[in-house]
Amino acid sequence: MDGLERIVLAHPFFAGLEEKIGQVVAGCARNHRFNAGEYLGHEGEPADEVFLIRHGKVALEILPPGQPASVFSTQGVGEIVGASWLVPPYRWRFDARALELTRAIGIDARCLREKFEADHNLGYEMMKRFLPVVMQQLDETRLQILDVYGKRET
Amino acid sequence: MSAAVQADPFVPDPYRVVRTRREARDITTLELVPLAGERPDYLPGQFNMLYAFGVGEVAISMSGDPAARGSFVHTVRDVGRASGAVANLAAGAMVGVRGPYGSAWPTTAAEGSDVLLIAGGLGLAPLRPAIYQVLAHRERYGRVVLLYGTRTPDDILYRPQLEQWRRRLDVQVMVTVDHGDAEWRGDVGVVPKLIPRAGFDPHHALAMVCGPEVMMRFTADALRQAGIGMEQIYLSMERNMKCAIGLCGHCQFGADFVCKDGPVMRYDRIADILAVREI
Amino acid sequence: MTDVGLPVGTKAMLTRTGLQALIDALLSRGYQVFGPTVRDGAIVYDSVAGLGDLPEGWTDRQDAGRYHLQRRDDAALFGYAVGPQSWKRFLHPPTEVLWRAQRTADGFAVIADQPVASKFAFLGVRACELHAIAIQDRVFIEGPYPNTAYQRRRADNFLVAVNCGEAAGTCFCVSMKTGPNAESGFDLALTELLDDGEQRFLVEIGSETGAAVLADLTYSVATADDLSAAAAVLTRTAGRMGRALETDGLKELLQGNLTHPQWDSVAKRCLSCANCTMVCPTCFCTTVDDHSDLAGKTAERVRSWDSCFTLDFSYVHGGRVRTEGSARYRQWMTHKLASWHDQFGSSGCVGCGRCIAWCPVGIDITQEAAAIRNHQEAHHGRA
Numbered sequence: 001m002d003g004l005e006r007i008v009l010a011h012p013f014f015a016g017l018e019e020k021i022g023q024v025v026a027g028c029a030r031n032h033r034f035n036a037g038e039y040l041g042h043e044g045e046p047a048d049e050v051f052l053i054r055h056g057k058v059a060l061e062i063l064p065p066g067q068p069a070s071v072f073s074t075q076g077v078g079e080i081v082g083a084s085w086l087v088p089p090y091r092w093r094f095d096a097r098a099l100e101l102t103r104a105i106g107i108d109a110r111c112l113r114e115k116f117e118a119d120h121n122l123g124y125e126m127m128k129r130f131l132p133v134v135m136q137q138l139d140e141t142r143l144q145i146l147d148v149y150g151k152r153e154t
Numbered sequence: 155m156s157a158a159v160q161a162d163p164f165v166p167d168p169y170r171v172v173r174t175r176r177e178a179r180d181i182t183t184l185e186l187v188p189l190a191g192e193r194p195d196y197l198p199g200q201f202n203m204l205y206a207f208g209v210g211e212v213a214i215s216m217s218g219d220p221a222a223r224g225s226f227v228h229t230v231r232d233v234g235r236a237s238g239a240v241a242n243l244a245a246g247a248m249v250g251v252r253g254p255y256g257s258a259w260p261t262t263a264a265e266g267s268d269v270l271l272i273a274g275g276l277g278l279a280p281l282r283p284a285i286y287q288v289l290a291h292r293e294r295y296g297r298v299v300l301l302y303g304t305r306t307p308d309d310i311l312y313r314p315q316l317e318q319w320r321r322r323l324d325v326q327v328m329v330t331v332d333h334g335d336a337e338w339r340g341d342v343g344v345v346p347k348l349i350p351r352a353g354f355d356p357h358h359a360l361a362m363v364c365g366p367e368v369m370m371r372f373t374a375d376a377l378r379q380a381g382i383g384m385e386q387i388y389l390s391m392e393r394n395m396k397c398a399i400g401l402c403g404h405c406q407f408g409a410d411f412v413c414k415d416g417p418v419m420r421y422d423r424i425a426d427i428l429a430v431r432e433i
Numbered sequence: 434m435t436d437v438g439l440p441v442g443t444k445a446m447l448t449r450t451g452l453q454a455l456i457d458a459l460l461s462r463g464y465q466v467f468g469p470t471v472r473d474g475a476i477v478y479d480s481v482a483g484l485g486d487l488p489e490g491w492t493d494r495q496d497a498g499r500y501h502l503q504r505r506d507d508a509a510l511f512g513y514a515v516g517p518q519s520w521k522r523f524l525h526p527p528t529e530v531l532w533r534a535q536r537t538a539d540g541f542a543v544i545a546d547q548p549v550a551s552k553f554a555f556l557g558v559r560a561c562e563l564h565a566i567a568i569q570d571r572v573f574i575e576g577p578y579p580n581t582a583y584q585r586r587r588a589d590n591f592l593v594a595v596n597c598g599e600a601a602g603t604c605f606c607v608s609m610k611t612g613p614n615a616e617s618g619f620d621l622a623l624t625e626l627l628d629d630g631e632q633r634f635l636v637e638i639g640s641e642t643g644a645a646v647l648a649d650l651t652y653s654v655a656t657a658d659d660l661s662a663a664a665a666v667l668t669r670t671a672g673r674m675g676r677a678l679e680t681d682g683l684k685e686l687l688q689g690n691l692t693h694p695q696w697d698s699v700a701k702r703c704l705s706c707a708n709c710t711m712v713c714p715t716c717f718c719t720t721v722d723d724h725s726d727l728a729g730k731t732a733e734r735v736r737s738w739d740s741c742f743t744l745d746f747s748y749v750h751g752g753r754v755r756t757e758g759s760a761r762y763r764q765w766m767t768h769k770l771a772s773w774h775d776q777f778g779s780s781g782c783v784g785c786g787r788c789i790a791w792c793p794v795g796i797d798i799t800q801e802a803a804a805i806r807n808h809q810e811a812h813h814g815r816a
Contacts, residue, residue: 012350057339057341059334059342060342068336069336070333070334071333071334071338071342072333072342073342073343074330074334074340074341074342074343076341076351077351078350078351079350099339100339139346139372140343140344140346140347143344143346143368143369143372144332144343144344146368147305147332148274148275148365148366148368148369149274149275149276149304149305149309149332149365149366149369150275150305150366150751162531162532162545162581162582163578163579163580163581164531164532164734164736165531165532165543165545166543168540168541168542168543170540189540205723207534207536207540207541207725207729207732208534208723208724208725208729208732209723209725210721210723211721211723231750233750233751234750236723237750247540248539248540248541250534250541250543392749393747393749393754394746394747394748394749394754396719396720396721396739397719397721399576399577399578400576400577400578401572401573401576401578401580401717401719402718402719402720402721402736402739403717403718403719403739403741403768404718404720404739404746404747406741406764406768406772408688408772409688409771409772409775409776411776414576414577427691430691430692431692431757431760432754432755432756432757432760433691433754433755433760433764
């Protein structure tokens with residue numbers, strides 16, 4: 001798992017993480033490859049993995065009945081897909097679809113949650129990393145819904 | 155400048171619309187040539203006051219290539235009586251022009267550094283002259299990044315040109331939209347979201363940002379978080395303009411007049427009052 | 434009429450008759466002479482032809498939101514402070530056609546009139562008003578784009594200053610260091626002396642033009658007693674200021690308190706009526722309107738006074754930047770007392786007190802500044 005461990009620690013999200021903790025996290029990680037059009041997860045399904053994008057682009061979308069899917073965000077290299085695994089009921093809140101060939105590190109969420117419970121220090125270190133990402137996404141979403149570019153009749 | 159120079163700075167010079175191009179339902183690009191004499195030189199970031207006979211004047215930034223000497227190019231959005239009158243002028247129509255006014259994008263100060271050109275919505279128009287100028291002297295700059303965001307894929311301004319710039323090997327171009335559509339395979343999300351993926355050295359980078367004020371504030375914040383100093387970030391501000399020459403008082407923004415201390419303003423100078431309500 | 438005349442700075446004495454002769458001399462030189470006159474219960478500036486037009490025996494009583502005239506028990510010609518108008522109504526007129534345009538076969542042509550410059554002579558310019566004129570000179574002439582119409586009007590201006598023998602309840606020129614003594618910017622400066630019922634005027638030469646005009650008049654030498662009498666008038670006036678404004682650090686104080694609760698407090702009282710901006714001798718904001726006739730054949734562009742208190746003043750597509758009254762009052766006061774320093778190198782306020790007198794609800798700029806300063810200092814524990 002040495003190679004995977006290196007890849008995990010090299011991901012921008014884990015920059016500066018203690019090697020010991022990195023090893024623990026890498027223990028729950030595996031490599032993924034999604035072809036264009038494949039789904040990382042579907043709304044309602046158990047959120048069993050958190051994905052760190054190494055290459056490619058993932059669309060986060062919601063499918064209203066009778067309408068085409070509405071993409072509200074895309075995540076690219078260096079970004080995270082999935083925060084639902086952190087919070088009960090641990091289910092995907094939306095669909096995540098690869099827009100192009102995408103390689104990602106998938107970290108087993110249940111494995112991680114068990115390790116956090118066992119070692120609160122580990123849990124806190126990881127929360128410290130995830131919360132700013134969630135806050136930033138919230139900030140970006142706020143700007144997005146402000147619709148600053150003005151109304152346009154379509 | 156023509157020999158019949160107007161000593162009175164309130165009087166417009168006559169220009170003719172030689173070409174129009176409908177960019178979107180309410181956005182038109184006009185090319186103007188002077189009736190007499192030569193079009194004055196201008197710097198990227200500056201603006202003219204365009205006068206439609208009997209209707210009024212609007213402040214519109216230049217959006218053409220400053221090196222193309224014969225004409226002014228302006229991209230105008232129809233949002234009111236005067237802007238609508240100007241935006242709907244046909245080729246052959248006459249328009250009054252006063253200018254060029256205002257401060258410029260720091261394309262010279264940026265030489266030797268990485269350059270981030272960041273636009274939102276119609277903000278790409280006032281930034282385009284800087285893009286032309288930087289690319290015309292590409293060897294003077296480090297890495298060049300162009301980030302553009304708008305509401306939907308249909309709203310992407312100057313799309314063929316963006317695609318052309320993206321095909322270059324020496325510029326990083328990223329385009330994002332707030333709302334995608336069924337065909338859109340590009341990024342969805344706001345412009346600040348693109349910054350972590352842009353390639354630049356924050357210690358040797360200069361950013362020029364143009365777009366709605368809220369978008370510029372969020373973007374400046376994100377640039378600072380990426381390590382770029384406040385004195386390395388430039389915004390293009392907008393306020394009500396009547397005279398454009400510092401005599402009518404309308405465009406005041408704190409102690410600055412946007413018509414002469416702006417529109418391009420360095421972020422460290424204005425960051426404090428940007429946050430004050432209704433300043 | 435000839436010669437060089439006495440040197441600038443010389444002081445002499447004029448009688449009442451001499452004052453009439455001064456008006457006549459200005460008229461005969463082709464000046465339009467404007468001076469104070471009583472009309473509609475106020476002292477306003479209008480054409481004057483003789484001493485009979487001046488507000489002889491009148492004074493003004495002013496306080497916050499209050500102005501009325503009162504009879505004096507002497508025959509002073511300039512025994513008042515300032516009225517609602519300032520000289521800006523002549524130099525920076527309320528409306529002005531900038532240019533006209535006419536449709537042509539292939540477009541339109543602009544006809545920019547070059548009006549014949551009128552020569553204005555102002556009689557009765559107060560020290561604070563001299564400063565106000567100098568401030569507007571800086572705004573209109575010293576920027577990158579001089580206002581050529583204003584320049585023309587100022588080019589042949591003749592200013593007869595009159596030092597104040599009265600201070601109104603709203604005056605604070607001493608705080609602003611703009612009076613009561615007229616120090617520069619005039620062609621002639623008068624001080625009215627009324628001793629033992631004899632009415633005389635100390636006249637000081639302020640320019641070569643002033644000297645040339647005085648050379649045509651009958652005047653006498655100013656004695657040491659005359660000089661000390663005139664100085665005493667000014668000392669007395671300086672000691673009777675109705676208001677004071679602490680200017681130390683005022684710019685930083687206001688610019689550092691943009692979210693102070695006092696702005697909301699004043700907004701509860703302010704009607705946004707824009708009186709203050711109209712009576713203020715330094716307020717210069719204008720708007721432009723473009724009209725055309727019904728047939729669309731001719732168009733004109735008219736510039737007129739505007740006020741930062743109006744809602745549309747800050748309109749940008751999509752809405753107004755300053756919707757709240759507090760934001761608009763803050764804009765006016767911080768511009769006048771703070772931003773003006775950054776923009777033009779001096780305060781925008783000359784301490785004439787008009788904004789206090791003519792505010793219908795009596796808002797007092799000196800009190801608003803003091804309220805912010807005191808709260809600020811209390812907040813930081815300074816004495």
